[in-house]
Amino acid sequence: MMNIFPVLTTERLILRQFREDDIEEVYRGLSHQEVIKYYGVQYDSLSATQEQMDWFRQIVEEEKGIWWAVCNRHNPTFLGAIGFNDWSKENRKIQTGYWLLPENWGKGIITEAGHAACRYAFDFMSVHRIEAVVETGNLGSRKVMKSLGFEYEGTMRDCEIKNDRWISLEMYAKLNNQ
Template sequence: MIKTEHYILNNITAEDIHHIYTGLSDPRVIKYYGVNYNSLTETREQMKWYEDLEANGTGKWWAIRNINSKEFHGAVGFNNHEKEHRKAEIGFWLLPQFWNNGIMSEVMPFALNYAQNEMNIHRIEAYVEEGNESSESLLKRLNFKKEGTLYHSEIKNSKFINVHIYAIILE
Protein backbone atom coordinates (compact mmCIF):
# COMPACT_ATOMS: atom_id res chain seq x y z
CA MET A 1 0.00 0.00 0.00
CA ILE A 2 1.14 3.52 -0.81
CA LYS A 3 -0.16 6.53 1.10
CA THR A 4 -0.15 10.10 -0.14
CA GLU A 5 -1.57 13.09 1.70
CA HIS A 6 -5.13 12.45 0.50
CA TYR A 7 -5.13 9.01 -1.15
CA ILE A 8 -4.25 5.36 -0.70
CA LEU A 9 -2.98 3.22 -3.55
CA ASN A 10 -3.71 -0.39 -2.74
CA ASN A 11 -4.28 -3.64 -4.56
CA ILE A 12 -7.25 -3.96 -6.85
CA THR A 13 -9.35 -6.77 -5.41
CA ALA A 14 -12.22 -8.90 -6.69
CA GLU A 15 -14.59 -6.62 -4.76
CA ASP A 16 -13.55 -3.73 -7.03
CA ILE A 17 -15.12 -5.30 -10.12
CA HIS A 18 -18.15 -2.98 -9.96
CA HIS A 19 -15.89 0.10 -9.79
CA ILE A 20 -13.72 -1.15 -12.65
CA TYR A 21 -16.82 -1.86 -14.71
CA THR A 22 -18.28 1.56 -13.92
CA GLY A 23 -15.10 3.25 -15.13
CA LEU A 24 -14.30 1.08 -18.12
CA SER A 25 -17.86 1.17 -19.45
CA ASP A 26 -18.28 4.94 -19.12
CA PRO A 27 -18.02 6.61 -22.56
CA ARG A 28 -16.22 9.60 -21.01
CA VAL A 29 -13.51 7.39 -19.48
CA ILE A 30 -13.02 5.08 -22.45
CA LYS A 31 -13.06 7.85 -25.07
CA TYR A 32 -9.25 7.72 -25.11
CA TYR A 33 -8.68 4.44 -23.28
CA GLY A 34 -7.61 1.20 -24.90
CA VAL A 35 -10.11 -1.16 -23.27
CA ASN A 36 -13.80 -1.07 -22.48
CA TYR A 37 -16.41 -3.47 -21.20
CA ASN A 38 -20.13 -3.89 -21.75
CA SER A 39 -20.85 -6.19 -18.80
CA LEU A 40 -19.55 -7.39 -15.47
CA THR A 41 -18.82 -10.72 -17.11
CA GLU A 42 -16.53 -9.02 -19.63
CA THR A 43 -14.93 -6.99 -16.83
CA ARG A 44 -13.72 -10.24 -15.26
CA GLU A 45 -11.14 -10.29 -18.08
CA GLN A 46 -9.71 -7.03 -16.75
CA MET A 47 -9.69 -8.34 -13.19
CA LYS A 48 -7.79 -11.42 -14.35
CA TRP A 49 -5.37 -9.16 -16.23
CA TYR A 50 -4.59 -7.23 -13.02
CA GLU A 51 -3.96 -10.52 -11.19
CA ASP A 52 -1.80 -11.92 -13.98
CA LEU A 53 0.41 -8.83 -14.08
CA GLU A 54 1.57 -9.45 -10.53
CA ALA A 55 1.65 -13.23 -10.82
CA ASN A 56 3.83 -13.03 -13.95
CA GLY A 57 5.95 -10.11 -12.74
CA THR A 58 4.93 -8.02 -15.74
CA GLY A 59 3.34 -5.15 -13.85
CA LYS A 60 1.49 -3.74 -10.88
CA TRP A 61 -1.77 -1.78 -10.72
CA TRP A 62 -3.45 -0.06 -7.77
CA ALA A 63 -6.88 1.21 -6.90
CA ILE A 64 -6.85 4.90 -5.98
CA ARG A 65 -8.95 5.46 -2.87
CA ASN A 66 -9.70 8.44 -0.66
CA ILE A 67 -7.51 8.10 2.43
CA ASN A 68 -10.43 8.83 4.81
CA SER A 69 -13.55 7.43 3.16
CA LYS A 70 -11.76 4.64 1.23
CA GLU A 71 -14.00 5.54 -1.74
CA PHE A 72 -12.70 4.20 -5.08
CA HIS A 73 -11.63 6.99 -7.46
CA GLY A 74 -9.77 5.20 -10.25
CA ALA A 75 -6.68 3.16 -11.03
CA VAL A 76 -3.02 3.63 -11.89
CA GLY A 77 -0.28 1.18 -12.65
CA PHE A 78 2.37 -0.37 -14.79
CA ASN A 79 2.22 -3.12 -17.37
CA ASN A 80 4.46 -4.53 -20.09
CA HIS A 81 7.29 -4.53 -17.57
CA GLU A 82 10.42 -5.68 -19.38
CA LYS A 83 12.88 -6.50 -16.60
CA GLU A 84 15.79 -7.03 -18.98
CA HIS A 85 15.39 -3.49 -20.34
CA ARG A 86 14.21 -1.99 -17.03
CA LYS A 87 11.17 -0.37 -18.60
CA ALA A 88 7.38 -0.48 -18.32
CA GLU A 89 4.27 1.25 -19.59
CA ILE A 90 2.14 3.41 -17.29
CA GLY A 91 -1.63 3.61 -17.45
CA PHE A 92 -4.19 5.53 -15.43
CA TRP A 93 -7.84 6.51 -15.31
CA LEU A 94 -10.31 8.17 -12.95
CA LEU A 95 -14.06 8.04 -12.59
CA PRO A 96 -15.41 11.29 -14.15
CA GLN A 97 -16.74 12.71 -10.87
CA PHE A 98 -13.12 12.91 -9.67
CA TRP A 99 -11.63 14.61 -12.74
CA ASN A 100 -9.82 17.95 -12.38
CA ASN A 101 -9.18 17.58 -8.65
CA GLY A 102 -5.40 17.04 -8.87
CA ILE A 103 -5.65 13.38 -7.90
CA MET A 104 -3.30 12.06 -10.57
CA SER A 105 -0.84 14.91 -9.95
CA GLU A 106 -0.69 13.78 -6.32
CA VAL A 107 -0.54 10.01 -6.75
CA MET A 108 1.58 9.58 -9.89
CA PRO A 109 4.88 10.70 -8.29
CA PHE A 110 4.38 8.01 -5.64
CA ALA A 111 3.69 5.39 -8.32
CA LEU A 112 6.80 6.50 -10.23
CA ASN A 113 8.86 6.27 -7.07
CA TYR A 114 7.56 2.74 -6.50
CA ALA A 115 8.47 1.79 -10.07
CA GLN A 116 12.00 3.04 -9.62
CA ASN A 117 12.71 1.74 -6.14
CA GLU A 118 10.64 -1.45 -5.91
CA MET A 119 10.45 -2.61 -9.53
CA ASN A 120 13.91 -1.37 -10.60
CA ILE A 121 12.42 0.46 -13.58
CA HIS A 122 14.54 3.06 -15.36
CA ARG A 123 12.24 4.07 -18.24
CA ILE A 124 8.47 4.51 -18.19
CA GLU A 125 6.50 4.92 -21.37
CA ALA A 126 3.00 6.31 -21.83
CA TYR A 127 0.95 5.87 -24.99
CA VAL A 128 -1.62 8.63 -25.37
CA GLU A 129 -4.30 8.70 -28.02
CA GLU A 130 -4.26 11.91 -30.03
CA GLY A 131 -6.79 14.36 -28.63
CA ASN A 132 -6.38 13.28 -25.00
CA GLU A 133 -5.14 16.69 -23.89
CA SER A 134 -5.73 16.05 -20.17
CA SER A 135 -3.40 13.05 -20.10
CA GLU A 136 -0.79 14.84 -22.21
CA SER A 137 -0.89 17.83 -19.89
CA LEU A 138 -0.49 15.60 -16.82
CA LEU A 139 2.46 13.75 -18.31
CA LYS A 140 4.18 17.01 -19.25
CA ARG A 141 3.71 18.32 -15.68
CA LEU A 142 5.36 15.12 -14.43
CA ASN A 143 8.37 15.71 -16.76
CA PHE A 144 7.51 13.05 -19.31
CA LYS A 145 8.89 14.01 -22.72
CA LYS A 146 7.01 13.51 -25.96
CA GLU A 147 9.16 11.25 -28.14
CA GLY A 148 6.98 11.03 -31.20
CA THR A 149 3.76 9.93 -32.81
CA LEU A 150 2.69 6.57 -34.15
CA TYR A 151 0.53 7.57 -37.10
CA HIS A 152 -2.49 5.40 -37.93
CA SER A 153 -1.12 2.83 -35.48
CA GLU A 154 -4.44 1.51 -34.18
CA ILE A 155 -8.02 1.18 -35.29
CA LYS A 156 -10.68 2.43 -32.90
CA ASN A 157 -14.36 2.69 -33.78
CA SER A 158 -13.49 1.66 -37.36
CA LYS A 159 -11.06 4.58 -37.78
CA PHE A 160 -7.29 4.79 -37.69
CA ILE A 161 -5.95 6.78 -34.76
CA ASN A 162 -2.60 8.36 -33.95
CA VAL A 163 -0.88 7.62 -30.65
CA HIS A 164 1.70 9.88 -29.01
CA ILE A 165 4.58 8.31 -27.12
CA TYR A 166 5.76 9.94 -23.90
CA ALA A 167 8.55 8.69 -21.67
CA ILE A 168 10.41 9.57 -18.51
CA ILE A 169 13.80 8.34 -17.38
CA LEU A 170 13.97 7.68 -13.62
CA GLU A 171 17.37 8.43 -12.19
Template sequence: MKNKFPTIKTDRILLREITDLDVKNIFKGLSNPNVIKHYGINFDSLEATKEQMIWFAEKKQMWWAICSLDNQTFYGAGGLNDINHKENKAEIGLWLLPNFWGKGIMKEVLPLISYYGFNNLKLNRIEGFVETDNLNCKNAMSKLDFKNEGTMKDCEIKNGKSISVDVYAKTN
Protein backbone atom coordinates in the same frame (compact mmCIF):
# COMPACT_ATOMS: atom_id res chain seq x y z
CA MET B 1 4.16 -17.63 -0.69
CA LYS B 2 2.88 -14.61 -2.60
CA ASN B 3 4.70 -11.33 -2.05
CA LYS B 4 2.63 -8.70 -0.25
CA PHE B 5 1.28 -6.13 -2.69
CA PRO B 6 2.58 -2.65 -1.77
CA THR B 7 0.21 -0.06 -0.34
CA ILE B 8 1.08 3.60 -0.92
CA LYS B 9 -0.46 6.51 1.01
CA THR B 10 -0.34 10.28 0.85
CA ASP B 11 -2.19 12.79 3.01
CA ARG B 12 -5.37 12.22 0.97
CA ILE B 13 -4.97 9.18 -1.28
CA LEU B 14 -4.59 5.44 -0.77
CA LEU B 15 -3.16 3.21 -3.47
CA ARG B 16 -3.95 -0.41 -2.66
CA GLU B 17 -4.13 -3.76 -4.38
CA ILE B 18 -7.10 -4.25 -6.69
CA THR B 19 -9.21 -7.16 -5.42
CA ASP B 20 -12.24 -9.03 -6.71
CA LEU B 21 -14.36 -6.75 -4.51
CA ASP B 22 -13.46 -3.88 -6.88
CA VAL B 23 -15.08 -5.45 -9.95
CA LYS B 24 -18.18 -3.21 -9.77
CA ASN B 25 -16.04 -0.07 -9.57
CA ILE B 26 -13.78 -1.25 -12.39
CA PHE B 27 -16.88 -1.92 -14.50
CA LYS B 28 -18.29 1.50 -13.57
CA GLY B 29 -15.13 3.10 -14.96
CA LEU B 30 -14.47 0.89 -17.95
CA SER B 31 -18.05 1.11 -19.19
CA ASN B 32 -18.29 4.90 -18.81
CA PRO B 33 -18.20 6.60 -22.24
CA ASN B 34 -16.17 9.52 -20.86
CA VAL B 35 -13.52 7.23 -19.35
CA ILE B 36 -13.21 4.84 -22.27
CA LYS B 37 -13.09 7.62 -24.87
CA HIS B 38 -9.29 7.58 -24.57
CA TYR B 39 -8.79 4.15 -23.03
CA GLY B 40 -7.86 1.04 -24.95
CA ILE B 41 -10.58 -1.27 -23.63
CA ASN B 42 -14.15 -1.20 -22.42
CA PHE B 43 -16.69 -3.62 -21.03
CA ASP B 44 -20.44 -3.91 -21.46
CA SER B 45 -21.15 -6.21 -18.50
CA LEU B 46 -19.92 -7.05 -15.04
CA GLU B 47 -19.19 -10.57 -16.25
CA ALA B 48 -17.00 -9.29 -19.10
CA THR B 49 -15.09 -7.05 -16.65
CA LYS B 50 -13.74 -10.18 -14.95
CA GLU B 51 -11.34 -10.39 -17.92
CA GLN B 52 -9.78 -7.13 -16.71
CA MET B 53 -9.56 -8.45 -13.15
CA ILE B 54 -7.55 -11.43 -14.42
CA TRP B 55 -5.27 -9.03 -16.33
CA PHE B 56 -4.67 -6.94 -13.17
CA ALA B 57 -3.49 -10.09 -11.37
CA GLU B 58 -0.84 -11.00 -13.98
CA LYS B 59 2.79 -10.71 -12.86
CA LYS B 60 3.75 -8.31 -15.66
CA GLN B 61 1.14 -5.80 -14.40
CA MET B 62 1.14 -3.84 -11.14
CA TRP B 63 -2.04 -1.80 -10.84
CA TRP B 64 -3.48 -0.12 -7.77
CA ALA B 65 -7.00 0.90 -6.82
CA ILE B 66 -6.92 4.67 -6.27
CA CYS B 67 -9.08 5.46 -3.24
CA SER B 68 -9.76 8.02 -0.55
CA LEU B 69 -7.45 7.67 2.44
CA ASP B 70 -10.21 5.93 4.44
CA ASN B 71 -10.74 3.46 1.53
CA GLN B 72 -14.43 4.43 1.35
CA THR B 73 -14.36 6.15 -2.07
CA PHE B 74 -12.98 4.54 -5.23
CA TYR B 75 -11.49 7.14 -7.60
CA GLY B 76 -10.04 4.94 -10.34
CA ALA B 77 -7.08 2.71 -11.08
CA GLY B 78 -3.49 3.21 -12.12
CA GLY B 79 -0.25 1.36 -12.42
CA LEU B 80 2.41 -0.19 -14.54
CA ASN B 81 1.85 -2.73 -17.26
CA ASP B 82 4.06 -4.74 -19.53
CA ILE B 83 6.76 -4.64 -16.85
CA ASN B 84 9.90 -5.85 -18.59
CA HIS B 85 12.76 -6.52 -16.17
CA LYS B 86 15.11 -7.55 -18.98
CA GLU B 87 14.72 -4.13 -20.65
CA ASN B 88 14.12 -2.34 -17.29
CA LYS B 89 10.99 -0.59 -18.54
CA ALA B 90 7.21 -0.52 -18.18
CA GLU B 91 4.19 1.38 -19.43
CA ILE B 92 2.28 3.65 -17.05
CA GLY B 93 -1.48 4.00 -17.17
CA LEU B 94 -4.26 5.56 -15.14
CA TRP B 95 -7.97 6.26 -15.36
CA LEU B 96 -10.32 8.08 -13.02
CA LEU B 97 -14.07 8.14 -12.67
CA PRO B 98 -15.31 11.48 -14.11
CA ASN B 99 -16.49 12.77 -10.70
CA PHE B 100 -12.84 12.98 -9.69
CA TRP B 101 -11.40 14.68 -12.77
CA GLY B 102 -9.75 18.06 -12.23
CA LYS B 103 -9.03 17.45 -8.55
CA GLY B 104 -5.27 16.92 -8.86
CA ILE B 105 -5.47 13.16 -8.34
CA MET B 106 -3.63 12.28 -11.55
CA LYS B 107 -0.85 14.78 -10.72
CA GLU B 108 -0.51 13.17 -7.28
CA VAL B 109 -0.71 9.52 -8.33
CA LEU B 110 1.47 9.36 -11.48
CA PRO B 111 4.63 10.44 -9.58
CA LEU B 112 3.93 7.84 -6.87
CA ILE B 113 3.65 5.08 -9.46
CA SER B 114 6.77 6.33 -11.28
CA TYR B 115 8.72 6.51 -8.02
CA TYR B 116 7.72 2.94 -7.17
CA GLY B 117 8.75 1.73 -10.62
CA PHE B 118 12.13 3.46 -10.55
CA ASN B 119 13.05 2.81 -6.92
CA ASN B 120 11.39 -0.49 -6.03
CA LEU B 121 11.26 -2.28 -9.37
CA LYS B 122 14.57 -0.72 -10.50
CA LEU B 123 13.16 0.32 -13.86
CA ASN B 124 15.15 2.69 -16.03
CA ARG B 125 12.31 3.82 -18.33
CA ILE B 126 8.60 4.38 -17.87
CA GLU B 127 6.55 5.04 -20.99
CA GLY B 128 3.10 6.49 -21.50
CA PHE B 129 1.16 6.05 -24.72
CA VAL B 130 -1.47 8.78 -25.08
CA GLU B 131 -4.02 9.14 -27.84
CA THR B 132 -3.06 12.29 -29.74
CA ASP B 133 -6.40 14.00 -29.12
CA ASN B 134 -6.30 13.38 -25.32
CA LEU B 135 -5.08 16.89 -24.50
CA ASN B 136 -5.70 16.67 -20.74
CA CYS B 137 -3.53 13.59 -20.36
CA LYS B 138 -0.82 15.00 -22.62
CA ASN B 139 -0.71 18.18 -20.50
CA ALA B 140 -0.48 16.14 -17.30
CA MET B 141 2.35 13.99 -18.69
CA SER B 142 4.31 17.09 -19.70
CA LYS B 143 3.81 18.74 -16.30
CA LEU B 144 5.10 15.57 -14.63
CA ASP B 145 8.38 15.65 -16.57
CA PHE B 146 7.49 12.95 -19.07
CA LYS B 147 9.13 13.95 -22.36
CA ASN B 148 7.16 13.79 -25.59
CA GLU B 149 9.20 11.55 -27.88
CA GLY B 150 6.95 11.91 -30.88
CA THR B 151 3.79 10.64 -32.50
CA MET B 152 3.09 7.22 -33.93
CA LYS B 153 0.79 8.14 -36.81
CA ASP B 154 -2.26 5.97 -37.52
CA CYS B 155 -0.82 3.14 -35.42
CA GLU B 156 -4.03 1.74 -33.92
CA ILE B 157 -7.59 1.11 -34.99
CA LYS B 158 -10.25 2.28 -32.54
CA ASN B 159 -13.96 2.16 -33.28
CA GLY B 160 -13.13 1.40 -36.91
CA LYS B 161 -10.88 4.45 -37.35
CA SER B 162 -7.12 4.90 -37.39
CA ILE B 163 -5.78 6.86 -34.45
CA SER B 164 -2.39 8.30 -33.66
CA VAL B 165 -0.63 7.92 -30.31
CA ASP B 166 1.93 10.20 -28.68
CA VAL B 167 4.79 8.56 -26.83
CA TYR B 168 5.86 10.06 -23.50
CA ALA B 169 8.74 8.72 -21.44
CA LYS B 170 10.65 9.36 -18.27
CA THR B 171 13.99 7.78 -17.45
CA ASN B 172 15.59 7.24 -14.09
Protein backbone atom coordinates in the same frame (compact mmCIF):
# COMPACT_ATOMS: atom_id res chain seq x y z
CA MET C 1 8.83 -8.98 -7.68
CA MET C 2 6.58 -8.60 -4.65
CA ASN C 3 5.82 -11.02 -1.86
CA ILE C 4 3.38 -8.57 -0.35
CA PHE C 5 1.43 -6.21 -2.57
CA PRO C 6 2.74 -2.69 -1.92
CA VAL C 7 0.25 -0.13 -0.62
CA LEU C 8 1.23 3.44 -1.48
CA THR C 9 -0.07 6.48 0.36
CA THR C 10 -0.01 10.18 -0.47
CA GLU C 11 -1.52 13.19 1.23
CA ARG C 12 -5.02 12.47 -0.14
CA LEU C 13 -4.82 8.97 -1.61
CA ILE C 14 -4.19 5.34 -0.91
CA LEU C 15 -3.13 3.07 -3.76
CA ARG C 16 -4.05 -0.48 -2.84
CA GLN C 17 -4.52 -3.90 -4.38
CA PHE C 18 -7.78 -4.48 -6.22
CA ARG C 19 -10.35 -6.48 -4.30
CA GLU C 20 -13.18 -8.56 -5.75
CA ASP C 21 -15.73 -6.06 -4.43
CA ASP C 22 -14.14 -3.34 -6.62
CA ILE C 23 -15.62 -4.98 -9.70
CA GLU C 24 -18.71 -2.75 -9.75
CA GLU C 25 -16.61 0.43 -9.68
CA VAL C 26 -14.23 -0.95 -12.32
CA TYR C 27 -17.22 -1.76 -14.50
CA ARG C 28 -18.68 1.70 -13.89
CA GLY C 29 -15.42 3.23 -15.09
CA LEU C 30 -14.61 0.93 -17.97
CA SER C 31 -18.14 1.08 -19.40
CA HIS C 32 -18.46 4.89 -19.13
CA GLN C 33 -18.22 6.50 -22.58
CA GLU C 34 -16.12 9.45 -21.40
CA VAL C 35 -13.67 7.24 -19.49
CA ILE C 36 -13.13 4.77 -22.33
CA LYS C 37 -12.97 7.44 -25.05
CA TYR C 38 -9.16 7.32 -24.95
CA TYR C 39 -8.72 4.02 -23.11
CA GLY C 40 -7.93 0.73 -24.79
CA VAL C 41 -10.32 -1.48 -22.82
CA GLN C 42 -14.07 -1.39 -22.30
CA TYR C 43 -16.70 -3.74 -20.89
CA ASP C 44 -20.42 -4.08 -21.51
CA SER C 45 -21.34 -6.17 -18.48
CA LEU C 46 -20.33 -6.80 -14.91
CA SER C 47 -19.46 -10.41 -15.74
CA ALA C 48 -17.23 -9.33 -18.64
CA THR C 49 -15.38 -6.99 -16.25
CA GLN C 50 -14.10 -10.06 -14.39
CA GLU C 51 -11.54 -10.35 -17.21
CA GLN C 52 -10.04 -7.02 -16.10
CA MET C 53 -10.04 -8.05 -12.43
CA ASP C 54 -8.23 -11.28 -13.36
CA TRP C 55 -5.71 -9.30 -15.42
CA PHE C 56 -4.89 -7.02 -12.45
CA ARG C 57 -3.98 -10.12 -10.40
CA GLN C 58 -2.28 -11.99 -13.25
CA ILE C 59 0.25 -9.30 -14.19
CA VAL C 60 1.49 -9.18 -10.60
CA GLU C 61 1.73 -12.97 -10.37
CA GLU C 62 3.60 -13.14 -13.69
CA GLU C 63 5.80 -10.15 -12.79
CA LYS C 64 4.67 -8.22 -15.88
CA GLY C 65 3.41 -5.18 -14.00
CA ILE C 66 1.28 -3.86 -11.17
CA TRP C 67 -1.96 -1.89 -11.04
CA TRP C 68 -3.48 -0.18 -8.01
CA ALA C 69 -6.99 0.86 -7.07
CA VAL C 70 -6.79 4.60 -6.38
CA CYS C 71 -8.91 5.46 -3.34
CA ASN C 72 -9.55 8.39 -1.05
CA ARG C 73 -7.20 8.05 1.91
CA HIS C 74 -9.74 9.39 4.41
CA ASN C 75 -12.71 7.24 3.38
CA PRO C 76 -13.07 4.07 1.30
CA THR C 77 -14.19 5.85 -1.89
CA PHE C 78 -12.87 4.24 -5.09
CA LEU C 79 -11.65 6.92 -7.51
CA GLY C 80 -9.97 5.05 -10.37
CA ALA C 81 -6.89 3.03 -11.27
CA ILE C 82 -3.23 3.53 -12.08
CA GLY C 83 -0.45 1.14 -12.82
CA PHE C 84 2.21 -0.40 -14.98
CA ASN C 85 2.25 -3.20 -17.53
CA ASP C 86 4.50 -4.54 -20.29
CA TRP C 87 7.45 -4.67 -17.89
CA SER C 88 10.72 -5.48 -19.65
CA LYS C 89 13.20 -6.41 -16.94
CA GLU C 90 15.91 -6.87 -19.56
CA ASN C 91 15.51 -3.31 -20.83
CA ARG C 92 14.46 -1.92 -17.42
CA LYS C 93 11.36 -0.22 -18.83
CA ILE C 94 7.63 -0.34 -18.20
CA GLN C 95 4.48 1.29 -19.55
CA THR C 96 2.04 3.27 -17.41
CA GLY C 97 -1.67 3.81 -17.71
CA TYR C 98 -4.50 5.20 -15.62
CA TRP C 99 -8.16 6.15 -15.55
CA LEU C 100 -10.51 7.94 -13.18
CA LEU C 101 -14.23 7.99 -12.69
CA PRO C 102 -15.43 11.28 -14.27
CA GLU C 103 -16.51 12.90 -10.99
CA ASN C 104 -12.83 12.86 -9.96
CA TRP C 105 -11.42 14.60 -13.06
CA GLY C 106 -9.57 17.88 -12.75
CA LYS C 107 -8.59 17.46 -9.09
CA GLY C 108 -4.94 16.46 -9.53
CA ILE C 109 -5.64 12.90 -8.39
CA ILE C 110 -3.77 11.13 -11.20
CA THR C 111 -0.83 13.50 -10.86
CA GLU C 112 -0.62 12.77 -7.13
CA ALA C 113 -1.02 9.02 -7.65
CA GLY C 114 1.39 9.11 -10.60
CA HIS C 115 4.20 10.65 -8.59
CA ALA C 116 3.88 7.87 -5.97
CA ALA C 117 3.66 5.12 -8.61
CA CYS C 118 6.67 6.41 -10.56
CA ARG C 119 8.75 6.62 -7.38
CA TYR C 120 7.81 3.01 -6.66
CA ALA C 121 8.81 1.86 -10.16
CA PHE C 122 12.16 3.63 -9.99
CA ASP C 123 13.00 2.71 -6.39
CA PHE C 124 11.66 -0.87 -6.08
CA MET C 125 11.26 -2.27 -9.61
CA SER C 126 14.69 -1.17 -10.90
CA VAL C 127 13.02 0.53 -13.84
CA HIS C 128 15.06 3.11 -15.75
CA ARG C 129 12.35 4.21 -18.21
CA ILE C 130 8.60 4.65 -17.81
CA GLU C 131 6.66 5.02 -21.05
CA ALA C 132 3.17 6.34 -21.71
CA VAL C 133 1.25 6.22 -24.97
CA VAL C 134 -1.42 8.92 -25.35
CA GLU C 135 -3.98 9.34 -28.12
CA THR C 136 -3.38 12.67 -29.87
CA GLY C 137 -6.80 14.04 -28.88
CA ASN C 138 -6.43 13.28 -25.17
CA LEU C 139 -5.60 16.75 -23.85
CA GLY C 140 -6.14 15.72 -20.23
CA SER C 141 -3.46 13.03 -20.42
CA ARG C 142 -1.09 15.40 -22.16
CA LYS C 143 -1.39 17.71 -19.13
CA VAL C 144 -0.83 14.79 -16.77
CA MET C 145 2.33 13.79 -18.66
CA LYS C 146 3.72 17.31 -18.32
CA SER C 147 2.86 17.55 -14.61
CA LEU C 148 4.57 14.18 -13.97
CA GLY C 149 7.74 15.26 -15.76
CA PHE C 150 7.36 12.99 -18.78
CA GLU C 151 8.92 14.22 -22.02
CA TYR C 152 7.19 14.07 -25.38
CA GLU C 153 9.24 11.92 -27.76
CA GLY C 154 7.15 11.90 -30.92
CA THR C 155 3.91 10.89 -32.61
CA MET C 156 3.23 7.56 -34.25
CA ARG C 157 0.82 8.62 -36.98
CA ASP C 158 -2.12 6.37 -37.94
CA CYS C 159 -0.55 3.48 -36.04
CA GLU C 160 -3.70 1.77 -34.70
CA ILE C 161 -7.32 1.28 -35.68
CA LYS C 162 -9.90 2.11 -33.02
CA ASN C 163 -13.63 2.14 -33.68
CA ASP C 164 -12.98 1.60 -37.41
CA ARG C 165 -10.75 4.64 -37.79
CA TRP C 166 -7.01 5.31 -37.67
CA ILE C 167 -5.65 6.94 -34.56
CA SER C 168 -2.26 8.47 -33.85
CA LEU C 169 -0.41 7.93 -30.59
CA GLU C 170 2.05 10.20 -28.82
CA MET C 171 4.97 8.64 -26.95
CA TYR C 172 6.02 10.13 -23.62
CA ALA C 173 8.76 8.87 -21.32
CA LYS C 174 10.27 9.60 -17.94
CA LEU C 175 13.78 8.44 -17.10
CA ASN C 176 15.25 7.64 -13.72
CA ASN C 177 18.17 10.05 -13.73
CA GLN C 178 19.19 9.58 -10.13
